[in-house]
Amino acid sequence: MSAGAAEGDGEPVLFAESGSRPWVLVFGPVLAAAGIGLESLAPGGASYTLWLGVGLLVFLYTLVLVRTRRRFLRVELTPSRLVQGTTSLPMSHVTSLRPPDEEHHGVRVLGDGPVVPRRLSPVVLRLTDGTRAVAWARDGAGLRRALEDLLRERAYR
Numbered sequence: 399m400s401a402g403a404a405e406g407d408g409e410p411v412l413f414a415e416s417g418s419r420p421w422v423l424v425f426g427p428v429l430a431a432a433g434i435g436l437e438s439l440a441p442g443g444a445s446y447t448l449w450l451g452v453g454l455l456v457f458l459y460t461l462v463l464v465r466t467r468r469r470f471l472r473v474e475l476t477p478s479r480l481v482q483g484t485t486s487l488p489m490s491h492v493t494s495l496r497p498p499d500e501e502h503h504g505v506r507v508l509g510d511g512p513v514v515p516r517r518l519s520p521v522v523l524r525l526t527d528g529t530r531a532v533a534w535a536r537d538g539a540g541l542r543r544a545l546e547d548l549l550r551e552r553a554y555r
Contacts, residue, residue, distance in 0.1 A: 405411065409476040409477055409478060409528050410476065410477065410524055410538050411474060412475045412476060412544045412547070412548060413473065413474070413475040413477070413482055413535070413541050413544035413545075414474045414475070414539060415471070415472065415473040415474075415535055415537065416420070416468055417461070417466050417467040417468045417469070417470065417471030417472045417473075418464045418471065419464075421436035421442060422460050422463075422464055423461060423464060425456060425457075425460055426452075426453045426454065426455070426456030426457030426458075426459075426460060427457060429452065429453055429456055430449045430450055430452060430453025430454075430456075431453075433449040433452065433453075434446060434449045434450075437449070442447045444453065452480060452500060454481060456554055469483070470483045470484065470509070470510050470511075471483060471515060471518070472532075473534070473535045473536075475489075475496065475541065475544050475545065475548070476489075477489065477548060478490075480492070480508070480533060480545075482508040482509040482533055482534065483508075483509035483510045483511075484509075484510055485508050485509050485510065486487075487508060487531070487533075489548065490525050490526070490553075491523060491525050491527075492523050492524070492526075492545070492549070493525065493549075494523075494528055495521065495522065495523060495524070495542060495545055495546060495549070496522035496523070496524060496530060497522075498521075498542065500522050501508065502520045502532045505522065505530045505532050506529070506530070506531050506532065507531070507532045507534070508531050508532060508533050508534070509534065511526050514534045515534060516535055517536070518534040518535060518538070519534060519535060519536070519537070519538020519539070519541075520532045520533070520534050520538065520544065521533045521534065521535070521538055521541050523545075524539065533545075537546065538545050
């Protein structure tokens, strides 16, 4: 979770999750360095090109994963919108939150998938047209608190 200015529009960010952390990208180079280091202790020395190739392949694979997760699992809440992956929902369409234990199966999921992504917590929203939608975040309780605070503040205006 972070606070700060939203990209380009100057609105404060009330809640944000990037979808993936960039430090994961160091796994490939660290694997290559460890392989070279361990293999250099063996008779015959290290196979530098092999380990550099393995490190590069692991780096490229994790790069694709990180970029994809940052695009499709991103969560950002500002006073005017809730972003879930590549979907943006105006906060003016959200009227309330449903109880945390409310069943969410069969309810439209925000974002790009048909279900709440694995290991993410659902937050059921009530929309202005009377329907429900499911938002999600790794820190579902944090997203719920940020949404509750925003809706409470909006009600007092």
